[in-house]
Amino acid sequence: MRGGSGFVGRELTRLLRDRGHEVTVISRQPGPGKITWGELESRGLPPCEGAVNLAGENLMNPLRWWNESYKKDLFSSRIDTTKTLAQAIAASPSPPHSWVLVTGVACYKPSLEAEYTEDSSWTPFDLLSRLVKEWEAAACLPESVAKTTKQVVIRPGAVLGRDGGAMKQMLLPFWLGLGGTLGSGRQPFPWIHVADLAGIIAHALEPPTDTSPPAVPQVFNGVAPALNTNYEFTKELGRVLRRPTIFPVPGFVMNALMGSERAVVLTQGQKVKPKRTLESGFQYKYPDLTSALREIVGS
Ligand code: NDP
Numbered sequence: 001m002r003g004g005s006g007f008v009g010r011e012l013t014r015l016l017r018d019r020g021h022e023v024t025v026i027s028r029q030p031g032p033g034k035i036t037w038g039e040l041e042s043r044g045l046p047p048c049e050g051a052v053n054l055a056g057e058n059l060m061n062p063l064r065w066w067n068e069s070y071k072k073d074l075f076s077s078r079i080d081t082t083k084t085l086a087q088a089i090a091a092s093p094s095p096p097h098s099w100v101l102v103t104g105v106a107c108y109k110p111s112l113e114a115e116y117t118e119d120s121s122w123t124p125f126d127l128l129s130r131l132v133k134e135w136e137a138a139a140c141l142p143e144s145v146a147k148t149t150k151q152v153v154i155r156p157g158a159v160l161g162r163d164g165g166a167m168k169q170m171l172l173p174f175w176l177g178l179g180g181t182l183g184s185g186r187q188p189f190p191w192i193h194v195a196d197l198a199g200i201i202a203h204a205l206e207p208p209t210d211t212s213p214p215a216v217p218q219v220f221n222g223v224a225p226a227l228n229t230n231y232e233f234t235k236e237l238g239r240v241l242r243r244p245t246i247f248p249v250p251g252f253v254m255n256a257l258m259g260s261e262r263a264v265v266l267t268q269g270q271k272v273k274p275k276r277t278l279e280s281g282f283q284y285k286y287p288d289l290t291s292a293l294r295e296i297v298g299s
Contacts, residue, residue, distance in 0.1 A: 003026075003052075003053060003054030003055035003056065003081070003102075004023065004025030004026070004027070004034075004052075004054065005025055005027050005029070005034075006054055006055075006164070007159065007161065007163060007164025007165050007194065008054050008102065008156075008159060008164075008194060008197055008198065008201075009025065009054045010163070010164075011161065011194045011195060011197070011198040012052070012054070012198040012201050012202065013025065014198075015195075015198045015199065015202055016202060016205075019202070021049075024046060024048065026040055026055075026085070037081070037084065040084065040085070040088055041084065041088075044088055044091060044092060045085075045088040045089060045091075045092045045095075045096075047092075047094055048096050049096055049097055049098070049205070049207070050096050050097065050098040050099070050100065050205035051085060051089055051096045051098070051099050051100070052099075052100045052101075052102070052201060052205065053081055053082050053085050053100070053101050053102065053139070054102050055077060055078065055081040056074070056077050056078040056081075057070075057073040057074050057077040057078075059074060059262065059265070060165075060166065060169065060262075062169065065259075066258060066259025066261065066262050071127065071261075074131065075131055075134065078103075078131065078135045078138075079131075079134050079135055079138045082101060082135055082138040082139050083138045085099075086099070086138065086139050086140070086141055089141060089145060089149060090141055090142055090145045095145050095148060095149045096149060097148070097149060097150060097207045097208060098149065098150045098152065098204065098205045098206065098207065098208070099139070099141065099149050099150070099151050099152070100152045100153075100154060100201055100204045100205060101135070101136065101139040101151075101152070101153050101154070101217070102153075102154045102155075102156060102197075102201065102222070103132050103135050103136055103153055103154070103155050104128070104132055104155055104156060104157075105155050105156065105157050105190050105221065105223065105270055105272045106126075106128035106129055106131070106132050106265065107122050107124075107129050107132040107133065107136075107155065108120065108122055108270040108272060109122065109125050109129070109270070110187065110188075110264065110268035110269055110270050111270060111271070112186060112187065112188070113271075114270070114271065115227075115271045115272075115273055116221075116270055116271065116272050116273065117221065117272075117273045117275035117276070118155075118219040118220060118221055118275055118276040118277075119275070119276075126261065126264065127261045128261070128264070128265065132155075136153050136217070139151065139153065139217060140216070140217065143215055146213065146214075146215045146216075147212055147213075147215075148213075149213070150207075150208035150213040150218070151213070151214075151216070151217035151218065152204040152217055152218050152219075152220065153217045153218070153219045153220070154197075154200055154201060154204060154219075154220050154221075154222045155219065155220070155221050155222055155223075155272075156192050156197050156222030156223065157189070157190025157191045157192055157222070157223040157224075157272060158189065158190065158191045158192075158265075159191075159192055159193075159194050159197055160191050160192065160193050160194065160292055160293070160296060161193065161194030161195070161296060162296050162297075162298075163194075164194075165194070167296055170237070171297070174237055174238065174241055174243055174245070175241060175243060176243075177243045177244050178247050179234060179237065179238060179243065179245045179247065180234060180245050180246060180247035180248040180249060181230055181231050181234045181245070181248045181249070182230050182234075182248075182249050182251075182254060182266045182267055183230065183249075183250070183251035183254060183266070183267035183268070184230075184251070184267075185229065185230045185231035185234065185248065186229055186230070186231065187229060187230050187267065187268050187269040188227060188228070188229055188230075188269035188270055188271045188272075189228050189229055189230045189232070189233045189269050190223045190227075190269060190270060190271070190272040191223065191224055191228065191233065191289075191292070192222050192223050192224050193224065193284075193285065193286035193292040193295065193296075195285055195286065195295075196222075196224065196284050196285055196286055197222050199282065199284075199285070200220060200222050200277060200282055203280065203282050204220065218276070219276065220274070220276050220277045220280070221272050221273065221274040221275070221276070221277055222274070222277070223272045223273070223274050224274070224284060224286065224287055224288070224289075224292065225273070225274055225278065225284065225287050226287060226288045226289060227271050227273070228289055229269075230266075230269065232289065233289060236289045236290060236293055237293055237297075240290070240293040240294055240297050241297055251263070251267045254266060254267050255267070
């Protein structure tokens with residue numbers, strides 16, 4: 001698993017080990033239970049049942065200014081790692097039965113009205129949607145390997161959990177009573193609890209049921225079935241924390257602080273439905289905001 005040392009990767013590693021699987025993390029740093037990219041390239045993919053790519057420079061890194069070098073890192077840390085892993089799978093004498101890439105919902109154009117499912121067609125319209133296009137294209141396996149290796153793409157919304165992602169940065173201001181809506185607050189806020197995202201990835205890693213999996217990756221939206229706005233999220237987090245949420249942050253402030261191409265993920269949003277995820281029989285632990293936020297803040 002590449003990116004296994006990160007926020008989602010740690011949760012997935014815990015889940016898979018609890019289920020009795022052995023997990024090897026592919027990382028930039030060597031360490032126990034890990035192999036490095038260099039080792040992957042020189043020695044090839046170790047025999048495994050499934051491979052996952054979760055690597056990527058953090059889009060919300062507060063320590064990085066929005067500039068060309070950061071944008072380049074966002075692209076290369078995702079696309080190059082995905083290509084390397086896909087090539088290692090293709091070159092393996094015994095390729096894994098499942099290959100899972102985790103991307104994002106930024107491919108769907110923000111809208112207050114449109115509802116998107118995995119079947120919705122889309123074409124890139126901004127920087128982040130271009131990133132998703134190139135990232136997903138980098139994962140495609142040659143036809144000969146795709147006959148035996150199931151390819152899956154999971155597109156998560158904002159991943160909510162105590163130990164990372166957006167919540168880690170939001171909890172302190174909300175605790176201090178400084179939380180508020182972002183932009184108009186009317187924008188949809190697609191989200192998922194980290195435990196459910198790990199569950200969907202584990203579900204996708206299961207061996208294919210068809211003898212010949214589809215030649216193109218199957219897409220699953222990694223979002224909770226509840227459709228919420230940023231206003232609803234803000235009010236529910238304030239309620240669960242018992243704190244006021246009276247300090248809205250205007251869109252232009254977000255754009256100035258974060259860069260408008262990045263702020264778009266918070267100031268605008270998409271109504272994303274997990275149609276295929278539900279049809280696949282996946283059962284959410286945290287299908288609504290109240291249960292997810294209660295688990296996260298421990299109330
Ligand atoms: P993290 O920010 O926790 O990072 C995941 C891992 O990526 C890190 O542990 C690191 O592994 C590796 N990494 C970081 N920077 C680089 C780099 N410059 N080059 C190569 N590898 C790098 O990510 P999350 O766990 O939060 O997210 C996992 C994936 O899901 C990411 O691709 C992300 O874009 C996507 N996603 C996440 C969302 C969220 O809200 N968290 C929402 C939607 C999508 P190491 O140091 O071991 O090399």
